[in-house]
Amino acid sequence: MLARIQVPSQARRGEVMTIRISIQHAMETGYRLDDFGRAYPKNVIHTLSCHYGGKEVFRAEMGSGIAANPYFEFYVLAEQSGDLRFEWQDDSGVRGAERAIVQVVT
Amino acid sequence: MNRRTFLSSGFCALPWCTPIAWAQTETKREQFMREVSGGAVVNPGRVIVDTPTLADNGHSIPVRITVESPMTPEDYVQRVTILAERNPRPIVASFMFSPASGRAEVMTRIRLADIQDVVAVAQLSNGTYWYGQTKVIVTELACLEEVR
Amino acid sequence: MSIGIWCAVTPWSSHSAESMPPISSVSPPASSTPLAPLGRSGITFASPDIRQLQADNFANPGMLWVTRGETIWRTPSGVKGQACASCHQDAQQSMQGVSARYPRLDTKRGTILNIEGQINRCRQEQQATTPWVYESVDLLAMTAYLNYQSRGMPIAVTIDTDNRTQWERGKAIFHRRQGQMNLACVHCHEQLVGRKLLTDTLSEGHGNAYPIYRLEWQTVGSLQRRLRSCFNGVRAAIPDYGAEELLALELYLGWRSSGLTVEAPGVRR
Numbered sequence: 001m002l003a004r005i006q007v008p009s010q011a012r013r014g015e016v017m018t019i020r021i022s023i024q025h026a027m028e029t030g031y032r033l034d035d036f037g038r039a040y041p042k043n044v045i046h047t048l049s050c051h052y053g054g055k056e057v058f059r060a061e062m063g064s065g066i067a068a069n070p071y072f073e074f075y076v077l078a079e080q081s082g083d084l085r086f087e088w089q090d091d092s093g094v095r096g097a098e099r100a101i102v103q104v105v106t
Numbered sequence: 107m108n109r110r111t112f113l114s115s116g117f118c119a120l121p122w123c124t125p126i127a128w129a130q131t132e133t134k135r136e137q138f139m140r141e142v143s144g145g146a147v148v149n150p151g152r153v154i155v156d157t158p159t160l161a162d163n164g165h166s167i168p169v170r171i172t173v174e175s176p177m178t179p180e181d182y183v184q185r186v187t188i189l190a191e192r193n194p195r196p197i198v199a200s201f202m203f204s205p206a207s208g209r210a211e212v213m214t215r216i217r218l219a220d221i222q223d224v225v226a227v228a229q230l231s232n233g234t235y236w237y238g239q240t241k242v243i244v245t246e247l248a249c250l251e252e253v254r
Numbered sequence: 255m256s257i258g259i260w261c262a263v264t265p266w267s268s269h270s271a272e273s274m275p276p277i278s279s280v281s282p283p284a285s286s287t288p289l290a291p292l293g294r295s296g297i298t299f300a301s302p303d304i305r306q307l308q309a310d311n312f313a314n315p316g317m318l319w320v321t322r323g324e325t326i327w328r329t330p331s332g333v334k335g336q337a338c339a340s341c342h343q344d345a346q347q348s349m350q351g352v353s354a355r356y357p358r359l360d361t362k363r364g365t366i367l368n369i370e371g372q373i374n375r376c377r378q379e380q381q382a383t384t385p386w387v388y389e390s391v392d393l394l395a396m397t398a399y400l401n402y403q404s405r406g407m408p409i410a411v412t413i414d415t416d417n418r419t420q421w422e423r424g425k426a427i428f429h430r431r432q433g434q435m436n437l438a439c440v441h442c443h444e445q446l447v448g449r450k451l452l453t454d455t456l457s458e459g460h461g462n463a464y465p466i467y468r469l470e471w472q473t474v475g476s477l478q479r480r481l482r483s484c485f486n487g488v489r490a491a492i493p494d495y496g497a498e499e500l501l502a503l504e505l506y507l508g509w510r511s512s513g514l515t516v517e518a519p520g521v522r523r
Binding site: 016017029031052053055056057058059060061062063064065066067068070071072073074075076077079 | 165167188190193194195198200201203207
C-alpha cells in the first residue's frame with residue numbers, strides 16, 4: 001500500500017514534532033453500488049499505529065467515515081534519536097508499513 | 107356482534123390502559139456519547155472542532171480537533187472520538203494519545219452523509235469526559251448518495 | 255446537476271444565451287503561438303480549503319499518484335525490460351516543460367496526441383508492452399508524474415498550419431449546442447462564468463490542473479473523464495475515452511488556456 005510520511009529529519013529534545021501521513025486507499029464503504037446494483041464489498045483501513053522509542057505514541061481506529069486516501073496529522077514529543085514506525089491494516093488483511101528516522105539533538 | 111364481544115374486542119386498548127414507556131428517549135447523539143464514555147457524564151468544553159461550516163463535498167471534509175491539556179503524565183488526554191450521528195456508522199474514528207504526544211491535537215479528513223454536528227469526545231487521564239462540536243452543512247452527501 | 259444547468263440557461267431566465275454578446279472568434283495566425291484571452295484557472299473559483307489542499311505538496315492527495323508515477327518511471331517493463339528512465343533518464347530534467355506543450359500533433363499519423371496517448375505510444379513502440387487503459391491507476395500515476403514536472407510552467411500549446419484543422423474542429427465542438435439540454439461549452443464556461451450551478455461556481459473550463467484529485471470522485475481522474483461528465487451533464491452522447499472528438503477538444507482547450515500555468519496535480523471538489 002502506497003503511503004507518504006512526513007517526519008522532521010531533525011528535532012530538539014522536548015520539541016513537539018508534527019507528523020503527517022497520507023495513504024493511498026479507496027476506503028470502500030460497502031455502500032457504493034456497481035452498474036448491476038451490487039454493493040462493492042466494504043474494505044477500509046481500520047487501524048493505524050505509530051511507534052517511537054519502543055512504545056506506541058499514536059493510534060487511530062477508524063471506519064468508513066474517514067475519507068478515501070486517509071490523511072492524518074498528529075504530534076509526537078521528540079525524546080531520542082531513532083525510528084518512527086508506522087503500521088496499518090485494512091479489512092481484507094492487507095498490511096502497510098513505513099518508517100522514518102529522526103535525529104534528536106539536545 | 108353483541109355488546110360483550112365488542113367490549114372484549116380490544117375497545118379498551120386505549121392509551122391510558124396500556125403500559126407507557128416513562129423513560130424519556132435520549133437523542134442518538136447522547137446515546138453514542140454514552141457509549142463512548144461508558145455511561146460517564148460528558149461535559150461541554152475543552153475540545154475544539156475546527157472544520158468548515160460549509161463543506162465542499164461530503165466525501166472529504168477536513169477536521170482538526172484540539173483538546174486543552176498540559177499533556178503531562180499527571181494530566182493528559184487519553185482518547186478522542188469523532189462522532190457524526192447522521193452517518194450510517196456514527197462513530198467515525200478514535201485516536202489514542204499519551205504524554206508522549208506532546209499535544210492533544212489531530213487532523214484528518216472525514217465523510218459526512220448529511221448536514222450535522224461533528225462531535226469530538228475527549229477522555230482525560232483523570233477519568234473525566236469532555237466534548238466539543240461544530241455544525242457542518244453538506245450539500246453533496248457521502249455514503250448514501252450514489253455518485254457516478 | 256443537469257437540472258441546475260437547465261435552470262441557469264433556460265430562455266425565461268434573465269440572461270438567456272441568445273441575448274448574450276456574440277462569441278468572440280479569435281483565430282490563430284498562420285504559424286506562431288496564438289494569444290488566447292488570458293484566463294482564470296479553476297483554482298481561483300475554489301474554496302480556501304481546496305486552494306490550501308492543492309498548494310500543500312504533502313496533503314494534496316494527487317501527490318500519491320505522482321509518487322506512484324515516480325516508481326513506475328524507474329521500473330523495467332515490457333519485452334525489452336526497459337524503464338522510462340532507460341531512455342529519458344531523470345524525469346525532473348528531461349520531462350520539464352514537456353506536458354505544457356501537449357496536446358500536440360502526431361505528424362506521422364496526422365492525429366492529436368495528448369499526454370496519455372504519448373505515454374501509451376512509448377509503452378507500445380519503445381517498451382513493447384500493452385497500453386494502459388484510461389483511468390487506470392498506472393496511467394493516472396504516470397500522467398500525474400509527468401504533468402507535475404511542468405508544474406508552474408506556462409501552457410505552451412502551439413497552433414500552426416499542421417494542427418489548424420484539428421484546432422478548428424475543437425473550436426467547433428466547444429461552440430456547438432448539443433444534448434437534451436441543447437447547450438454548448440461556451441454557454442457555461444464563457445458566458446456564465448462566476449455564476450452558480452447548484453452549489454458550484456462555473457469556472458472557465460481550463461484543463462491546466464489535470465489530472466486532478468476530485469473530492470467527488472474520491473480519486474484522481476483525467477481531463478477526458480471530466481469532459482465526458484460534461485457531455486453527460488448536458489445529456490449528450492458521451493464520446494469514448496480517446497475519441498478524436500475529445501482529442502480535438504483537448505487541443506482547443508490547451509490553446510485556450512495559454513497564459514495559465516500547469517498546476518498538476520490539481521484538487522477540485
